[in-house]
């Protein structure tokens with residue numbers, strides 16, 4: 001089960017990552033399936049068939065549309081694990097990783113970090129988590145992000161939330177955020193809005209065509225918005241860890 005993943009030693013855990021990478025490079029294979037059936041074989045006390053893939057929700061919307069705020073509410077009410085792509089990237093900057101300076105300048109400019117970096121961070125966060133239901137916030141930002149994730153993880157998201165909010169309101173929220181983010185300034189926000197329209201809207205359209213998209217009106221108070229989100233999760237059936 002997923003619990004076993006978290007209890008693996010760092011050594012075994014990184015061997016598992018290497019194995020998944022080798023498998024996907026060599027065979028373009030569904031990495032989750034390989035992991036479940038061969039590394040965590042149910043016969044050896046591993047994950048059961050019904051729970052072998054986590055339930056994944058992508059949470060999308062423009063800068064300041066309220067993704068992070070609503071994810072916190074979903075976590076409190078429905079027990080999901082929140083993975084913010086932006087937070088994972090900011091953590092890389094703070095930990096002085098080899099990609100830190102590239103990530104910093106990309107975020108400052110409001111551009112998109114190469115998928116290979118972001119997908120690897122998400123993959124690691126999922127694999128080292130105890131949870132089997134995730135909110136992946138602020139990802140995928142581009143078609144390149146989406147395709148890289150689906151290739152590496154070997155699965156599509158189960159559902160996609162899109163917080164639809166007018167630009168004027170998003171700019172107001174970002175400029176009032178006051179959390180010391182280097183990208184919360186008018187020049188970067190303008191660029192982020194442009195990037196959102198050009199690169200993220202096609203991803204949203206893709207999932208809409210697939211029938212996976214839940215478009216939520218992102219205006220009004222946080223409570224009002226959450227009351228629009230609640231029925232989406234209340235109606236879901238997802239695996240429960242025993």
Ligand SMILES: Nc1ncnc2c1ncn2[C@@H]1O[C@H](COP(=O)(O)OP(=O)(O)OP(=O)(O)O)[C@@H](O)[C@H]1O
Nearest residue numbers: 062063064065066067068069173174177220221222
């Ligand atoms: N419904 C709302 N009304 C007013 N302010 C809000 C609302 N929802 C969130 N905010 C505030 O707006 C700011 C941006 O919200 P949040 O960080 O959740 O957006 P986000 O979509 O995650 O943005 P980003 O993509 O920049 O990370 C925060 O300061 C938050 O407290």
Ligand SMILES: Nc1ccn([C@@H]2O[C@H](COP(=O)(O)O)[C@@H](O)[C@H]2O)c(=O)n1
Nearest residue numbers: 085086106107110111112113138139141
């Ligand atoms: N998939 C992603 C997500 C984020 N970024 C970069 O981080 C910035 C902040 O992201 P938030 O979700 O916290 O708003 C974003 O503007 C990008 O520069 C990314 O490259 N790829």
Ligand SMILES: [Mg+2]
Nearest residue numbers: 067068084086
């Ligand atoms: Mg956010």
